[in-house]
Each structure stands twice: as C-alpha cells, then as structure tokens.
Amino acid sequence: MSSSEPGTSPSAAPRMDERTGAARLRSLPTRLLSLAATHSDRLVNEGLAAADARKWHFAVLATLEESGPASQAELSRRTGIYRSDLVSVINELTDRGLVERAPDPADRRRNVITMTERGRARFARLDELVTELEDEVLAPLGPAERDQLARLLARLVDHHARRDG
Amino acid sequence: MSSSEPGTSPSAAPRMDERTGAARLRSLPTRLLSLAATHSDRLVNEGLAAADARKWHFAVLATLEESGPASQAELSRRTGIYRSDLVSVINELTDRGLVERAPDPADRRRNVITMTERGRARFARLDELVTELEDEVLAPLGPAERDQLARLLARLVDHHARRDG
C-alpha cells in the first residue's frame, strides 16, 4: 500500500511521516487531536454554560430520551461519566426539575432516574443548541469531510475503548 | 466514495446528522473528538512518563532542534505552552542536562535556551518513542486514513487558532 519508497512522490510538501523537528511537531496527529479537542471542548462548554447546561447534562438527557428510565450505574456505563461524578450531575438535573431520582423498589441499592416533561422539552432545546455548536466547531469542513472525520474518530474511540474497558 | 448527495446512498445506517437520542450522542463529532483525545493523551503521556519525559519536553526540544536557540517567550509562542508553565518545563530540561538557560546579553530581559549535545541525542530517542506511540494510537487506521485524519484535524486547529489568537 501507498508506495513505501521515498523519493517517488513528486509532491512539494514532505510526506507527514518524513518530517523532522518542529514541522513534525506541528503535524503530529496526537498533538492535533489534543489541540482540536481543546478548542472544541471550550466552544461547546461555553455554549452550554451560556444556557445553564453542561456536556454531561446533555449526555444524560440524551440517554434517558432514547432508553427510558435507568439507574445511575447504567447511566454511568452508557455515558462514560464516572459514577462518582454522576451524583452531582443528577443533583443539578433534579434541581432544575429535568429528571427525578427515586429509589428502585425492585432493587433498593438503585435509584431510578426518570426524565420529566420539562426535561424532555429541555433536551429538545439543548439538542438544537448542540447542533449549532457542532456546526461552529466543524465550520471549516464540508458535510462529507465531517462525516469522514466522525468515522475516523469513531474507529479510534472504538478501538481504544475495547482495550481499557 | 463520498458522494456528497444525501439519499443516493443505500447504506443501512442512518445519516449521522439525522440521528436522535443516544445514537446521536455516540456519533457526535465533538464528543468523539474529546474521547479520542483523552485516550490518545493517556497513551502518549504514559509512554513518555515511562521514559522520564513529558509532552512539553518533546515540544520544546523539537522546536529548538528546528530553529536553534530561542527565548522562553518565543518557545511559548511556538509550542503553545503558556509562558508561566514553560518555566518549570525548562527547569526540568536543565535538570536533565538537555538544555541550558543563559541570560541574553543583547536583551537582558530574555533567557536564551540552547539545546545541549545530550539534548540532541535525547530528542532523537524521544522522536522514535513518539513515532511508536503515534502508531499505537492510530493502530486501527491505515496510512491513507492517518493522513486524512491529520489533515482534517489540522484544518480545524488552524481555523480555531486564528480566531482566539
């Protein structure tokens, strides 16, 4: 695949894996990944904060919207939020009247988290907001490129999620 | 591939921007970006830590290797490290005998940071290590896909770097 022979390429710019020094630094995928994520996170966090929300709020509401009521442990698994951090997230959501936390009669270790009507409406609004923020982050890319990026990233995430559980 | 026209594709999966609930959550580019960066950062940090190094060490050495001696302020600009954080990074590098910090006679506000012979050798080793780590992070992708990913990310970083300086 992709001629491993150097010198056969007539391109003006050096191949990425042949760069050295700071030029290599600037094109290092892991570095670009970090930088892009930093910018993206900032934009998303600021956007959500302006609407009195956080990333995790959206993640939890989205999961409840799709799968219905769930225990905190289950929400933790599906969203990737640590169960210790999830406590305060659920607190914030209940404070805003978006979800309800009730003990599970069938298993008294568990709490059942249920989305309220207000929570559903809220999620719809956040969903739109997130769409706008995604658009802002991905502004320089066309639709096909956005799909491609998402697919490549999903492959990476998938691969590494399997390895460390 | 990449027919930018919707509806022409016979794919079974829904288009990414038409998903709802948790399925959308799982395919959100900003989320994938965060997750991928988290995994990548962890791998790289652990790998470098095992060699008594850190990301910033590599960044500084790479910059010095390419452009020669520089002031801390200049290194800060080129690597993106905050100038306040750079202080301890330079300390760590001098402690290991990889760079030298000397006052600049031409501008007595500045320090001139110069790479030592040992620093050059060290950089060569770190360079190889980073190559291995990159390979581990990008394991699930082929060479062409890696290039594509790097290019897409570079476009994002470029775009957002201009906006906030």
Next chain:
DNA sequence: TACTAACGTTAGTTGGACCAACGAAATGTG
C-alpha cells in the same frame, strides 16, 4: 449462614489550561 459483588455517595488526588501581578529591562512617545 457467610462471602462476594454491585450501588450510590463522599472525599480526595492529579494534571492541564489558564490568569493576575510582580520587578526588571526594553521600547516607544512627548
């Protein structure tokens, strides 16, 4: 019964990104 595992919770650590403000030194402006 006793042991093990899961659950929610509290309290903590670690590390990265970032800001404020300082004295010293340089540069610009009148």
Next chain:
DNA sequence: CACATTTCGTTGGTCCAACTAACGTTAGTA
C-alpha cells in the same frame, strides 16, 4: 531627555475534568 507602555521571566494561584479509594447499604450466591 522624561514618561508611559510593553515585553520578559517568574510566582502563586484558580478552575475543571478525569480518576481513585473507601464506606455503608443491599442483592445475589455458595
């Protein structure tokens, strides 16, 4: 020249996300 502004290295913080440890409670299991 004098004065204001800017730059530089440095100190000492803040804030937040990711992560860990441990505890009491409850459920399954041998």
